[in-house]
Amino acid sequence: MAQRRYDERDVRVRPTKGSRPRTKQRPEHADAVSALVTGVDRGRYTVLVDAGGPDEHRTVAMKARELGRNRVVPGDRVDLVGDSSGEEGTLARIVRITERRTVLRRTADDTDPVERIIVANADQLVIVTALADPEPRTRMIDRCVAAAYDARMDVLLALTKSDLADPAELVAMYSPIGVKVVVTQTSGARDERVIHGLDDLRAALDGRMSVLVGHSGVGKSTLVNALVPDALRATGIVNDVTGRGRHTSTSAVALRVPSTDEPTWVIDTPGVRSFGLAHVDPQHLLGAFADLAAVAQECPRGCTHADDAPDCLLDEWVAGAPDEETSAARGARLESFRRLLASRLGDVDR
Ligand SMILES: Nc1nc2c(ncn2[C@@H]2O[C@H](COP(=O)(O)OP(=O)(O)OP(=O)(O)O)[C@@H](O)[C@H]2O)c(=O)[nH]1
Numbered sequence: 001m002a003q004r005r006y007d008e009r010d011v012r013v014r015p016t017k018g019s020r021p022r023t024k025q026r027p028e029h030a031d032a033v034s035a036l037v038t039g040v041d042r043g044r045y046t047v048l049v050d051a052g053g054p055d056e057h058r059t060v061a062m063k064a065r066e067l068g069r070n071r072v073v074p075g076d077r078v079d080l081v082g083d084s085s086g087e088e089g090t091l092a093r094i095v096r097i098t099e100r101r102t103v104l105r106r107t108a109d110d111t112d113p114v115e116r117i118i119v120a121n122a123d124q125l126v127i128v129t130a131l132a133d134p135e136p137r138t139r140m141i142d143r144c145v146a147a148a149y150d151a152r153m154d155v156l157l158a159l160t161k162s163d164l165a166d167p168a169e170l171v172a173m174y175s176p177i178g179v180k181v182v183v184t185q186t187s188g189a190r191d192e193r194v195i196h197g198l199d200d201l202r203a204a205l206d207g208r209m210s211v212l213v214g215h216s217g218v219g220k221s222t223l224v225n226a227l228v229p230d231a232l233r234a235t236g237i238v239n240d241v242t243g244r245g246r247h248t249s250t251s252a253v254a255l256r257v258p259s260t261d262e263p264t265w266v267i268d269t270p271g272v273r274s275f276g277l278a279h280v281d282p283q284h285l286l287g288a289f290a291d292l293a294a295v296a297q298e299c300p301r302g303c304t305h306a307d308d309a310p311d312c313l314l315d316e317w318v319a320g321a322p323d324e325e326t327s328a329a330r331g332a333r334l335e336s337f338r339r340l341l342a343s344r345l346g347d348v349d350r
C-alpha cells in the first residue's frame with residue numbers, strides 16, 4: 001500500500017509581504033508509533049498498536065490539539081505519541097492521520113449540506129439485505145451502491161434469509177453493475193445455529209476491510225457474531241456516542257475477523273441505515289461504469305446522462321449495439337447507472 005503521511009510539509013505557507021512566513025516549527029514526532037483506529041467514543045479513540053505484529057495491543061488515545069477539527073474515524077491509520085502502552089489509566093495522543101485511501105461519507109439527507117466521514121480506508125461496502133422479513137428495499141440498496149462507488153469502494157450484496165425467499169431477482173438486478181453477491185441462510189436451533197453461505201462471505205471479506213450496513217432485522221448481527229465470535233467483547237470501551245445532533249447516535253466499530261491469513265476487518269455501523277447522497281458527484285458514479293464513462297466522454301457539453309438528457313450518447317450506444325444480446329446487456333448497464341443517478345438526485349425516494 002503506497003501511503004504518504006500528512007505532516008507539516010503539507011501545510012502550504014503563503015508568504016505575506018513584510019512578515020516572516022508563518023511556519024510553525026512543530027516537532028516531527030519522530031518517535032511516534034502507528035496504530036489503527038477501531039472505535040470512537042466521546043472524544044476517546046480505541047486504537048490498535050502494531051496491528052498483526054508481535055507487540056499488538058489495544059490502547060486509548062485522544063486527539064492532539066494540532067489536529068484541530070479534523071475528524072478521526074474508524075479505519076484511520078494514525079501516529080501516536082505519549083504513553084501508548086495500553087496500561088490502565090494511560091492515554092496516548094494522536095498527532096497525525098495517514099492519508100486515506102478511501103473515505104465513506106454520508107449526508108443526513110440529500111439536501112443536508114453537512115457531510116460526515118464515517119469510515120476511512122475501507123475496501124468494500126457490504127450491504128446486508130434480507131430476502132424477506134423485512135422485504136428488500138432496492139432504493140436503499142441503490143443508495144448504498146451509489147455511496148460506495150462515490151467512495152471508490154467495491155460493493156458486496158449479502159442477501160440473508162434465503163430460506164424465506166428466492167434471491168434470483170435481486171441477483172439479476174445487481175450483477176450487471178459489478179456488485180458481487182453472497183447468499184446466506186440460517187438453520188437449526190438458536191444455540192446450534194448453522195449459517196449456510198458463511199464461507200462464501202468469509203472468502204469475499206478475506207484480506208480486506210469491509211463496512212457492513214443494513215436495516216434493523218436483516219440479520220446483520222447474526223453475521224457479525226458468526227464472523228467475529230467475541231464481537232461484543234472486542235468493542236471494548238466503544239459504545240454509543242453522545243451524538244451532537246441526531247445523526248451521530250451510534251458509531252462504527254472495527255472488528256477483526258479471526259482465522260484468516262490476511263488481516264481481515266469488518267466495520268459494523270449500528271447508526272447507519274442509509275446514505276444521503278448530496279455529496280455524491282455524478283461524475284464519480286459514472287467512473288464506476290468504465291464502459292459507459294468511455295462513451296459519455298463524447299456526450300454534449302453539460303450532458304447529465306439522465307433519462308431525459310437530449311442527445312445523450314449513452315442511448316445511441318445501446319441502440320447501436322451489434323446484436324440483441326449486446327444491446328440487452330448495454331441496456332441493463334445504462335438502466336442501472338441511471339437508477340443510481342436518480343437516487344443521487346433524490347427522484348426515486350420521493
Ligand atoms: N429465517 C431466517 N431468519 C434469520 C436469518 N438470519 C437471521 N435471522 C433472524 O432475523 C432476526 C434479526 O436478526 P439480527 O441478526 O438480530 O438482525 P440485525 O440486522 O442485526 O438487526 P438489529 O439487531 O435490529 O440491528 C433474528 O430473529 C434472527 O434470528 C436467516 O437466514 N433466516
Ligand SMILES: [Zn+2]
Pocket residue numbers: 296299300303304305306309311312313314
Ligand atoms: Zn450523456
